[in-house]
Amino acid sequence: MPEMIEFELNGVLQRVDEDPTTPLLWILRDTLGLTGTKFGCAQGLCGACTVSLDGVTLRSCQLPLSAAQGKAVTTIEGLPSEDPLLRAWTETNVIQCGYCQPGQIMSARSLLDTHPQPSDEQIDVAMQGNICRCGTYPRIRQAIHHAAQIRLEQAETKGEDS
Amino acid sequence: MTITRRSFLIGTGVVGGGLLIGFQLKDEAPFPHTRPESFQPNAWLQITPDGEVIFQLDKAEMGQGVVTSLPTILGEELDFDPQRMRIEMAGVHRGYADPVMRIQITGGSMSVATGWDPLRQAGATARALLIAAAAKTWGVDEAMCRTEDGVVIHKTNGQQLQYGELVATARTLKPPTKVGLKEEEDYRWVGKSLLRTDGVAKCRGQALFGMDVGLDGSLPGLLTAVVVRCPHFGGKVESYSDTTALAFPGVVDIFEIHSGIAVVAHGYWKARKAAEALEVTWDKGPLAGVDSAEIRRRQELELANGEPSDTSGHGDVSKAFAQASEVLEATYAAPLAHHSTLEPQNCTAIIRPDGAEVWAPTQSPSVLRLIFSHYSEVPQEQVEVHTTFMGGAFGRRGHVDFAAELGAIAKQLLGQPVKLIWSREDDLKHDFYRPATLHKLRAARDKNGAFSAWEHKLVSPSFVETIFPNLGAALPTWVPTKMSRAAGSKAKEWIKGVDPTMSDGAHIPYAIPNLEVGVHHFDIGVPKGFWRSVGHSHNAFVVESFIDELAHEAQEDPVTFRLAALKDHPRHRGVLRRAAKKADWGMPPRGRLQGVAVHESFGSVVAEIAEVSISGTDFQVERVVCVVDCGFVINPDLVKQQIEGAVLYGLSAALMDPITIQDGALVQSNFHDAPVLRIHQAPSIEVYLMDSHAPPSGVGEIGLPPIAPAVANALFHVTRQRLRELPLRLAQGSP
Ligand code: FES
């Protein structure tokens, strides 16, 4: 039975009247038309559908709509265009087919929140849930280091400004 | 001579010679996506009066970067910054048909290699016309004009005209019959690592993949279809009941099509839920009871008792073996491999009274149009195909089975847009796999200790043959059924057992005077297809491992041994030497061991040195050094991306648990039991490109063949375990 669910999506309040057991992935894509969150396996195995729910990184294919009630969801579309990860990804030429990359970036984002200067090992642990069939893994490592650097510089300039 | 997939298709007349006539429509507009008043001197390029330069991308962008590399080639000769061009997906048009194959296809690592000449010509011709237009406007000789990034400049008085301003005049001029091309030293964009132009959109989730079509509201009322297929290869529906499923919320329709039961609903989740409630009884089909072990057993029988369907080589192998003082023998095997593009197969279409539109992530848009037309019964002339970005392809999207299904589905839903979505499980269980192959190798040494003969018998189904089940259906509907059937079976006969892609990479470059490659054609009916690097993927594993065995037998260093036996192959020697140097061959860091392999494919040569560490029976590939000779390089960083990607794709198949067959069906279903390489298993990769002025050769697949043997050879050097079967597994008791 459909049910009215309310949550914040990329800073904007959303109300959807859908079966609350529907995975959030399909609500984002089919109901709300946000295509950055990708479908790869529907079993929580590939990471293509990674989003953040109240700051916690989750696989949206495993998350029933009801779990979003009253919470804040961030998808790749919610990242500001000057986000260090987006810049690092482009400058490192990470992208091949690109299908996995929104999910990779969402996972990397939560890694940098907990480990602002991650080691290769920490990257490998944090990013294990995200599959890339095009083999961009070595560049993802590079890009995460690069993004960490950009964040640091941004923080320093901010510090100087104030 | 090595026969390529491409020349083979041409040689048999399968394409080009007439069988596929009808692929290209006679009454198409001269060029696609034409804007009024624009200057469109060829199928790729268009310049609008307000100066927009538009490139029609005719090749599939599946990750390999043609979206950046092809415009660069044209832009260089046009003298216009490729990164300022607007790139559009071209769809199907005869202007893009391969000049020889006559179909529009992306594969065989050929896009840049075959595009290099025509795209340069196209750019240069357009530039010549723009110069002529400027000269005419100013009333001066063309020699008085030069260009600079989108502007024609008067050499003496410095007057300038933008390309856009010249469009009206350029349109009226006759193209010159001959144009000069730039010298390499004058290149401004070619040869530089321009960043990918699709990077930002893809990072932000804004690029349009097949999966995304219509979700932005551009196809109001878009429905989703899923198909429940028989899990057993070649099986079919015996009976089904949809009473429960039909009652599920959001279900629009349920009906049977050629490949199974289609469930159509509002959105994927509703369609999937209803599909799970279907009750279907399957006729298991011809492979019921067959499993992987049985397939292996029958391959062994074929190798032991069967006759090769095709033999090639040089010298007299039997004589050399008769006179041998020592014979080495080994059996190698490679298992089935799955493509698992991260974006599962999908396709979107709408049939309107005046024709159909199809959006497809496909490597093969012209064949797709034909197949869709056949199944939807919409004449080809009225089917417009839009190619989308695609989440990987690796050969899988050269097959258009999903378009056949969608044609059959859309036919029942006239006027309603519908997207067919395969689940990950569908995608894995109904792939066109790299087939399992079995190989028997023998080498002879003469009384002086020199290797005098090499014999390689392999058993494999034909790859090329796989396109023929489609072919009967693929012929235009106006071809009478009987004739199209005849064409299909004739083609099958031609290639029966003499498909050279089966032995791709088995004809070793090493100086061994007598060589024989015997191909045993054996096909049990498991779907098979082109998988990144095709025959090279398993043949390189076999021959580059066995040559290592020979080096060991001769008690020589694997690199030195290869170099000596490659005396007539300077490109092989070049990459091998440089790889040895870059990887500090023979002096690996503590706790690591090295293995080497070198292989030629798609006109390019690649050497790889893998560094591996071992603990017990576990091992980790830590570092891979690759040296690549792929002719002249258009965009070095794009080449490096492709080599990195191919190494990891090959490593995934070389290391991860294989997929298997039971009762004529694939056992595995998703990434938990059909694992693929993840980031912690990925080595660091260094890629070095040889400086070459030869025409560009293949790139997209060439990095794959050497990786499995390089790793296997590294493992041998410390454990003395010769791993002759993929995936690579160390046995207990290694030192
Ligand atoms: S689609 Fe959610 S993890 Fe793969």
Ligand code: FES
């Ligand atoms: S870039 Fe293609 S799957 Fe990651």
